[in-house]
Amino acid sequence: MYKLTDAGRRSLGQWWASPIELPIGEREEIITKVVFASERGTLLEILDVQRGGLLRQIRSLNKRASHLPFAATAERLIVEKHIYDLEAQARWLDRVEALYSAGGKDAP
Template sequence: MKDALLYLLDDQPRAVAQLKKTFETMTQDLFPVNVGQVYQTVQRLERDGLVVVAHDEPDPATGRPVSVYTTTPPGHDAAQAWLSSPSIQLATARDELVMKVTLTIESGGDLPAVIDQERAAVLNAIRQAMVQRSTATDLTSAVRLTAEKRIYDLEAIARWLDFIDNAWAQHAAGGKGASQ
């Protein structure tokens, strides 16, 4: 979230409340944040020299002055670097499903039952994402984009489960499928 907020401040100077509202509006409330979380993030960005107070302006609700933040040159560079950097999960990131399957295999657990349970959950999640996708009329809305990515991610998990299921079946039949 830090990088997304920095990017929004680089796009246009904003007060913390405006930043929160803009983020939630642009993401169609798919990623709600509380104002305290946004405020702490902006404070860290300021501490790190990525944003500064551009000016103060009266809060429309209270009339009290609020700080409007903008990016510094290093903040601009960081926002642009975030935008131009791939968002691929690190290969070293812990994957709960891989852990579950690995531990089930290594402990002699019931792998087919685990695979069946996971596959059923994946198919159910795909159905839910398809319903969410059908509610989005704009092809580029945050709701539609999120649903589409979720479907693609879940389809990849389903294919991986099929691979594990086939490899395990070969292994159980005396082949070397599980180690290939």
């Protein structure tokens, strides 16, 4: 049988009391695509393709969620978090388009 050590309890207490911070990635594929698409003059095409992919994923996850019990199960929480993450990315794509439209390719 396993048992937490005192050091383990302290670590667990620190983890429990600390907020989860999302690290900023050094390389994100979507940023790379946006920058290169802007240079090539194909930004709107890339944004449209990405939006279409996001909508397909959101629809699929919404369908999956509709078959889950309406309770805070781990599966529902995972699915819904992913839906919200995808919706945030869709809003970010709108923001990218607005920035480029307002200020040209140097805006972001």
